Amino acid sequence: MAERDEQRRMVEVDAPASGLSQTGRAVGLARLLHDECVRLLKLYKDKETFLADHTPDGERIVSLSPESDGPDTEQRVQALHSALRQCLGLLHCVIHKEVEEWGELGGDYETMRTTVRVRLEHLLYSTKDLAETEDTTLEVTPDHQCVEEPDGAGGSFGLKMWTYRVLMELIHWADHAVQTLHVLHKERGGEEEI
Secondary structure (H helix, E strand, O other), rough: OHHHHHHHHHHHOOOOOOOOOHHHHHHHHHHHHHHHHHHHHHHHHOHHHHHHOOOOOOOOOOOOOOHOOOOOOHHHHHHHHHHHHHHHHHHHHHHHHHHHHHHHOOOHHHHHHHHHHHHHHHHHHHHHHHHHOOOOOOOOOOOOOOOOOOOOHHHHHHHHHHHHHHHHHHHHHHHHHHHHHHHHHHHHHOOOOO
């Protein structure tokens, strides 16, 4: 039952919504991504029970320049797009390193991880459509090379802690996307409730 509801939600967001503006659909997509990122972290914590005793610390993995938080919403959406590309690159890296370390396991966590990756790619296409101008070309490909050791620490424990930090980063930026895109939606005259 829950799986069927989830599939219906995915189809509803991916299908053209009648009556919703482009910005309204982007906000809805960002909200869904945020919810899925939260679920992904919960599944990860359920899988890695030691995390109840450990909370990774450290600064943001994805950071933007101070001027990216300027007053112009269009510029903030472009900066958001850049951050989401970095998040997609980190997620690709997590997937690569986990498969390399443990192989393809195929459980709920792995299924949700794939769902989050696909949803994040869709959100990148949406923000590209909203923020690209004649003077600015936005990429959708992941912005990360995945060549360094996670957090400089090797081994299974280092990978698990780094994965936790990446998942927290995804939640942070998905929430930031909801807020930024909602402001853009209102500025562009979005009247419908989203």
